[in-house]
Amino acid sequence: MDTAISIAGLVKTFGATPALDGLDLEVRTGEVHGFLGPNGAGKSTTIRVLLGLLRADAGVVRLFGGDPWADAVALHRRLAYVPGDVTLWPGITGGEAIDLLGRLQGGLDPARRAELLERFALDPRKRARTYSKGNRQKVALVAALASDAELYVLDEPTSGLDPLMEALFQDQVRRLRAQGRTVLLSSHILAEAEALCDRVSIIRHGRTVQSGSLAELRHLTRTTMTVETARPATGLAELPGVHDLRVDDGRVRFDVDSDALDAVVRRLGGFGVRALTSAPPTLEELFLRHYGEDLAADAAEDGPVRTSEAVR
């Protein structure tokens, strides 16, 4: 089996509001797959369907070649899951929750559990009531990462973690990939996906809008640069791949396509750079830039509502 997850034409509506509207997703065995989309695009809904927690209205969903609704328990033995919004039992300690979720999933590696607790600096004796959002997330992460699964389904797992913990998390994902495990990583942060993923699927309004390797999507990413130079920086606007150039108060601001970065940086070197900031492209910007027309069209045809609103 070289496909861990394959979804085609998935539709899910809550009442009258469509959350997923013909979504496609294919995750190959052994890859780290980024599942990207702005808040409310339908990422969590897709994952819940994939876990058999919600039933698909239409479309085909296959997990390890099986039907996640009918064979939920058997399929769950082969995966570990970190929910996007980790809620724990207030009176139960983090250590107990880890053991419980691990056991119900099929068993934990005690050595891995101890190692992860140490690395994530998580006190397992505290009751969940007293944990912060980030610590609750660590509980779910330790339970998932200490279990031996073929597929790891991680729904925005770093949203409550500090940068240090985020780096630790990225190490763990790389480790899983080195072991040949499959990871589905949902995120609304493009940089996180760039750091970890072999391939990504980008969804919006319940539909898949892009899918492929990051190299294939490179044309979509644009870096925003602000530069202060000793001599006036001229001729930048004429370079291919430079957009929206503005000059104010000796500073130059512009967006540059990722594949044109090298040429731009060389050119800048000649003007005596005093200060330079570069901001990686955000997913929101990417959407605005590439799907702005869709936005207008969606608004006109009264398109799908954000799922987070639809669910609540």
Next chain:
Amino acid sequence: MMERARELTDGYSTAGAPALEGTGALLRFALRRERVRLVVWVAVGAGLVAAQATASQALYDSPEDLVAYRASVGSNAATIAFGGPPVGLDTVAGTVAFEISAFLLLVAALMALFTTGRLSRGDEEAGRTEQLRATRVGRHAPLLAAVLTAGLACAALVPAVGAAAAATGLPATGSFLLGASAGAVGLVFTGIAAVAAQVTGSTRATYGVVGAVFGVAFALRAVGDVEGTALVWASPLGWAQATHPWSDDRWAPLLLCLGAAAVLLALAVVLLDRRDLGAGLVAPRPGPAAASRALLSPLGLAFRLQRAALLGWTVGLVLLGGVYGALAGSVETLFADNPEARAFLPDAGSLVDAWFATTLATTALLAAGHAVSSVLRARGEEAAGRAEPVLATATGRAAWLGGHGTVALLGSAALLIASGAAAGAVRAAAGGAAEDVGRLLVAALAYLPAVWAVAGLAVALSGLLPRAAATLAWTAVTYVVAATLFASAMDWPAWADDLSPLGWTPTVPAEEWTLRPLAVLTAVAAGLVALGFGAFRRRDLATG
């Protein structure tokens, strides 16, 4: 360091710190959030009184009826234990107070508890208080707004109950006094809930503590009234009922309620100043770093989550059973003093059995209440999103729901057995026979199929209509309670009583065991549970 600290505090006074800042705004907001609930609570209180007043005036419309009432209902230890002091029973209005005041006080206390608890500890637990306190809101303001909201609702009981009773034709003074007694008890329990919300670290624990206090207050009053002792004055419920509406019309005992409420509120504020936001008074101790084997299954998790509640219910029902067992002797004494009362019971020899049948039925109502809250815990877990991580493991839906269902069904059985055995044991020790223990234990089990049928309904509703399940299930419990307590007293039609599973249950030990209705009830319970499981496995998980 100390130098700098002294510098900072020098010339800085905390006197007059605006700890109450924002109370008004929070109060308006709380009233807005709670408006539907509070109107329902007050309407239920007024409606209970109006219904009882209307029914009593139709039932006891001649002096002979009242004589008969005094000799039967008014001399029965069971009704005194539940109703309160049998005073003023020479007027119809007096019977209304006797029959309804206990329920009215319960409604007032529950309204006060849930309103105060939800708005104070509930908001704090959910993190809403933190967000508010970061604005220009004083430290005492959230608690005070919660207490004022509950207090206003209690105050609203006075005109609502008074007008409802007076509108049915009862004397106005007594009508408003009855309303005032309910409001006063509500204020006391507002104070108790405010204190409990400071001491405990969670809303659930707050409810548990206040529920236990109510149970103790009820038991003290019941024993005091049946035995005619001053013990009633140890209970706020006793104070409220010492007003004797429509007979002596005493207002003074209500001052005790007001005083107690004021003292409790002051205590709550003192405790609030001594604890951190979000914490209880007792710092949480670290728990185990690893789970015990007992926790590592859906059933183990369900039991762990419901352990504290089940323990509380067990202690409560064992104490209640003990009180019933102790009072059984008084039943005989009461009837010995009142020979004509015997004429109203078919078999003079089974007076004690009749007492136990009545009290076991009420124990069964409480067990049904536990069973429903236990089943709904599963629904609560699902709504809070805590079912999701478990169901994403290799745990099937049936196993997960089965864990909570098992705790509900076996837990309610354990409650009935423990309460029956406690009644029997105390009865045996106080003048009964040794076999009373086993006899009453078995008798209690006769009510189990009915309790399971109610629990089964809650399972079915959780599967079929998850978002409406709690409301519908508690409505059903309310109906069963009303049918059990009022169906015969208010001459309900037979079908209305038959809608309640307790209506089918033989009133053991006064009646013989009859297996057929019990088998049918068990089958109904099993069918409802199966329906609920089937529906749960076919539907989406419903969070929020």
